[in-house]
Amino acid sequence: MKVDDLIRDYFDNALSAQDAAQALAAISGGSARRARQMVETDAQLRQLLEDFEPPEGAEERLGKFVRSRNLVKAPEVKRSRLRRLPVSLGFEVVGFQKSEKPAKPRRRRKPKAKRPKKRK
Amino acid sequence: MGIPVPTTSRKPLEVPEQVRAWFEHPLRARQPAPLSARDWIAQTLQRHFRLFYGIAHGYFRDPSQAEDMVQNAAVKALQNLQSLKDPGAAVEWLARITRNACIDTLRESRHAATDPPEVLEQLAVPASVEIYRQERQRFLLREINALPENLAMVVRLRFFEDCDVSEIADLLGLRRNTVEVRLHRALKKLAKCKSLKLFQRQSR
Numbered sequence: 425m426k427v428d429d430l431i432r433d434y435f436d437n438a439l440s441a442q443d444a445a446q447a448l449a450a451i452s453g454g455s456a457r458r459a460r461q462m463v464e465t466d467a468q469l470r471q472l473l474e475d476f477e478p479p480e481g482a483e484e485r486l487g488k489f490v491r492s493r494n495l496v497k498a499p500e501v502k503r504s505r506l507r508r509l510p511v512s513l514g515f516e517v518v519g520f521q522k523s524e525k526p527a528k529p530r531r532r533r534k535p536k537a538k539r540p541k542k543r544k
Numbered sequence: 545m546g547i548p549v550p551t552t553s554r555k556p557l558e559v560p561e562q563v564r565a566w567f568e569h570p571l572r573a574r575q576p577a578p579l580s581a582r583d584w585i586a587q588t589l590q591r592h593f594r595l596f597y598g599i600a601h602g603y604f605r606d607p608s609q610a611e612d613m614v615q616n617a618a619v620k621a622l623q624n625l626q627s628l629k630d631p632g633a634a635v636e637w638l639a640r641i642t643r644n645a646c647i648d649t650l651r652e653s654r655h656a657a658t659d660p661p662e663v664l665e666q667l668a669v670p671a672s673v674e675i676y677r678q679e680r681q682r683f684l685l686r687e688i689n690a691l692p693e694n695l696a697m698v699v700r701l702r703f704f705e706d707c708d709v710s711e712i713a714d715l716l717g718l719r720r721n722t723v724e725v726r727l728h729r730a731l732k733k734l735a736k737c738k739s740l741k742l743f744q745r746q747s748r
Contacts, residue, residue, distance in 0.1 A: 435727065437681070437708045462728065465735040466702075472740070473703045476681050478597040482611050483590045490586040490618050 427455050441467035445538055559631040560584055567631045578624045584626070588634050589618055591693065593706040595635070596642045603646040617642040631713055643689070659744030669733060689736040697732040698723055 426449065436445040441463055448460040504528040557649060559567075562580045589596065596617065600610035621641050628637055671675060688699050699716060701707045715722045 432709075432724070435709045435724065461735065465731045465740065468698075468740060469703055469731075469734060472681060472684055473598075475677075476594070476598065476685075476704075478593060478601075479607050479611060482597065482614075483593040484613060485611075486593065487586050487590045489615055490582065490622065503573060529592060540673050 425453060427453075427459050431462070434466075441470075481485050552706050559634075564631060567628070572626060577622075581625060581629050582622065585618070585622060585634070585638075588640065589614070589621075592635055592638070592705065594664070595664045596638060598700060599639060599642045599689060601682060603650060614642060615648070617645045620645060625645050630717075633717060638685055638708065639697060639700070640693070644692070659704055680720040683742065684737070687734060691730055691733060692728075695726050695733070699728040702727065 430439065430444055430447050433439040434441070440449075444463045444468075445460055448456050448463065562578060563584045566575070566578055566581060569575065572730075593614070596614045597610055599616075600613035601607065604610045604613060614626055617638065617716055624641075628634065688696055688703075691699065696713055697716065701712045705711075706713065709720055709723050709727065712727075713720045716723070
C-alpha cells in the first residue's frame with residue numbers, strides 16, 4: 425500500500441492511528457516518515473481534545489436564549505423626511521400611500537475646483 | 545496511541561425548505577426573517593456548540609465568559625441573518641462571527657479594568673491536575689485560533705466534530721483534495737506548538 429493511500433484511509437477514519445503508524449513504519453523513505461509524524465500529531469491532538477467539553481447544559485441554555493427573544497432585526501426602509509412625517513403621526517393621512525420603495529439617495533453637488541493662485 | 549476511531553456518519557448541513565426559500569428570495573433584504581430561520585440557527589448552534597465554544601475558550605480563560613461570547617455571537621448572527629448568502633455555509637459563517645466577537649471583546653477589554661486581585665490569585669495557582677489539563681487544552685485551542693482561518697476551520701471540524709475529510713469537504717463546500725492539503729499544512733504547523741511538545745514529553 426502506498427503512503428498516500430494509507431494517509432487517505434487514516435483521514436477517512438477507515439484506519440486507526442495505531443494501524444496506520446505500523447504500516448507506515450514498515451515503509452522506508454522520507455515521505456513515509458513525514459506521514460507517520462502527521463498521523464502521530466493528529467492522534468495526539470485528538471487525545472488531548474478528547475475530553476474537552478463545554479459546561480453542562482450550555483447548549484440548552486443557548487438554544488433557549490436564541491428562541492426566547494426576537495433578536496432578528498426588522499429590515500429598515502429608508503424614507504425621505506417628508507414621507508416619514510405621516511408615518512410618525514400615528515393616523516392615516518388621506519392621499520398618502522405607504523410605499524415599500526426605498527428612498528433615493530440624495531445627490532450631492534460636486535465641489536468646485538479651486539482656482540490656482542496667480543503668481544505675480 | 546490506542547485511540548478509538550469514531551464511526552459517525554455526518555450529513556452536510558440541512559436547511560429546511562422554508563428557510564431556503566427565504567434565502568433564495570430576491571427581496572430578502574426587505575423581508576423579515578421567518579421564525580423557522582431563528583429555529584434553524586438555534587439548532588445549528590446547538591449541534592455544533594462544541595466547535596463554537598472551542599473557539600471562544602481559546603480566547604478566554606473563563607468558561608462562563610466563553611459561553612457568553614457564543615451567546616453574543618448568536619445575537620450578532622441573528623441580527624445580520626440577511627447578510628448570509630449561502631445557508632449551507634452557516635457553520636463557517638457562525639464560526640467567523642464567534643471569532644470576530646471574541647477579538648472585538650478582547651480589544652475593548654484592554655482598556656477596561658482588570659479582574660479583582662482575589663480572582664487573579666485563584667487563577668494563578670493550579671488547584672489540581674484537572675485544572676492543569678484544562679489549561680493545556682486552552683493553550684492548544686489558542687494555537688488553533690492562531691492558525692490562518694481556512695486551516696483552523698478544517699482542524700476544528702476534525703477535532704471537535706470528529707469529521708473525516710469528505711464530511712469536512714461537504715460542510716465547507718470544498719474539494720476533498722483542498723481539505724487534505726489544508727489538514728496537512730495545519731498539522732505540520734501544530735506539530736511545532738509548545739503544548740503538544742509538552743504532551744509528547746510527558747507521554748514518553
